[in-house]
Amino acid sequence: MCRNGLTRTSWNTFKDCNGILDELHADIICFQEMKSSRASLAHSVAVPENFASFFSFPATKGGYSGVAVYVDLRRITPLKAEEGLSGTLQPKPPLEFEERVSPSYPSTNDIELFPDEDGGVPHSFDALDAEGRGLVVDFGLFVLINVYCPNETSDARAAFKMNYHLLLQERVRRLIEEEHREVIVLGDINVCATPMDHCDGHLPSTSANFWEHPARQWFRNWLGPNGPMIDVVRSFWPERKGMFTCWNTKISARATNYGTRIDYVLVTRGLMKWIKHGDIQPSLKGSDHCPIFVDLHDEITLETGETVKLLDCIQQGTKRDLPRIAAKHWEEFSGKQTLLSSFFGKGKNSEKSPSEPEPPGLVPSESRETSVVSSQAHGPAKPSTSTSSISIPKSQTKSSKLVSKPITSTKKRKPSPTPSGSKKKVKGGQADISSFFTKTSNSSASQSTQQNDVIHIPSDTDEDANPIASQDQLDADYRLALQLSEEASTLSVEPSSSQNSSSSKSAWSSLFTPIPPPKCNVHGEITKKYIANKPGPNKGRAFYLCSRPVGPGYDKGKGERLREEVDHQYRCNYFKWASEVKREASSSK
Missing domain, CATH: 3.60.10.10 (Endonuclease/exonuclease/phosphatase)
Structure with a gap:
């Protein structure tokens, strides 16, 4: 069987x-x-x-x-x-x-x-x-x-x-x-x-x-x-x-x-x-x-x-x-x-001479490390x-x-000679956010305040445009801010600095604390956040629904489910956009 x-x-x-x-x-x-x-x-x-x-x-x-x-x-x-x-x-x-x-x-x-x-039938x-x-x-x-x-x-x-x-x-x-x-x-x-x-x-x-x-x-x-x-x-x-x-x-x-x-x-x-x-x-x-x-x-x-x-x-x-x-x-x-694969097979006489230089950034097809992302089938009964x-x-x-991930050569290359008198160029890149909080050890407290306490606060991005990325950034910055606030309190000399550090920590906490999800009206339970993936004007927007699972008679709304047929042990019809929750949280502060 x-x-x-x-x-x-x-x-x-x-x-x-x-x-x-x-x-x-x-x-x-x-x-x-x-x-x-x-x-x-x-x-x-x-x-x-x-x-x-x-x-x-x-x-x-x-x-x-x-x-x-x-x-x-x-x-x-x-x-x-x-x-x-x-x-x-x-x-x-x-x-x-x-x-x-x-x-x-x-x-x-x-x-x-x-x-x-249109009233027509196929022929x-x-x-x-x-x-x-x-x-x-x-x-x-x-x-x-x-x-x-x-x-x-x-x-x-x-x-x-x-x-x-x-x-x-x-x-x-x-x-x-x-x-x-x-x-x-x-x-x-x-x-x-x-x-x-x-x-x-x-x-x-x-x-x-x-x-x-x-x-x-x-x-x-x-x-x-x-x-x-x-x-x-x-x-x-x-x-x-x-x-x-x-x-x-x-x-x-x-x-x-x-x-x-x-x-x-x-x-x-x-x-x-x-x-x-x-x-x-x-x-x-x-x-x-x-x-x-x-x-x-x-x-x-x-x-x-x-x-x-x-x-x-x-x-x-x-x-x-x-x-x-x-x-x-x-x-x-x-x-x-x-x-088609036969055209890419390595011939018997196609090996390169040891003295022939290898073109930079290229490797033979046999040396490419290939991984296939796959699904796993269930084991048999x-x-x-x-x-x-x-x-x-x-x-x-x-x-x-x-x-397909090429294997690059690990052989060290000799640096190209730099003309005398010319300055060595440093390749630029994107600065890490932690670099804005670096403190010099030989500076006084006043100099540190004037020169190094430059805090970059991320702009309040639209959560509906990219809610997941926005939330992750807030959490990361919040943790970094708490860490820096603790370091500042240990480096302070004046008694007033401890009070300032405490108030600063409180301010940062208030600024970066994630907005808690609302509770549904029927069950009074914490709701679950979703992202709209359906193509249209609301794609990418975040919203909240009742966290209970669906089931026979769950509340689809008055337009799709008769009130007397609703089974309240399953999901209720709670719905609210994340942007609306955010505005309500801001206005309550």
């Missing part, structure tokens, strides 16, 4: 992708939201040993969307594979008839598509398939469809989202009705199936209009008992609450399990006899999604008493080559294309003895940051 998975992380940082895939103990591993590109895939990630790999990336948006399927070749070999759902994404040359998973593809005439904001599926959201792989016993369905980020994307759902439904309908195939659809559907799958689904205001959203209504009709697809995980846990797979990390919603279930494994009815178990893996963190999985029986007994093995049903009797869209056949990984499983972990990838 597969009990482990890989959460969203950076694919390009994995030095041993094959080892990570082995730790999943699954025969078919699917990822959604890769957020990478074909050009940035490392060789070990694209074609790991013992695995067949299939990818679909956006046509134009690099680092956006993307899905992947890995298959353990030691167990099974996929028969056919296609990119996209509509058949419009074809390799060069296009797939032959016998290479296709389906003999025909959906047409816009077969679907009543949703109109966009092709090119745009829907151009974002790298689907892979179709034939395993004989079933056709697997790995999808990352669009999210409704705005009203303009509502029609795009619904039309993708309808395209998916039509592709599955053709496989079931025309080809008489069993189908597994898995991945991020981006829809809650029932109110039980939503963190606020128990609230009357949410449950009352839950099915009014067209995507939820579509999903309800597509799932059994109304439609052909069975929600596998829910079938094993029909009454389980809080079985969420996605959480908003920006508001730290995972700590209180304030999430949604939008990731699924859906199968046609004929495959249910092969399903052994299914569940989610919320304990695997590091992502805003958690992996889900299903296990298949190694063999089943039919009503006739005949025993059927899984490997026989997925046609694994003969060896065959991988489908043509597999990454193994890409030019850059098949040996047909010269890799102990797997069971299941021999065939399907694991659907999520993967949000970001391009890895490659830091």
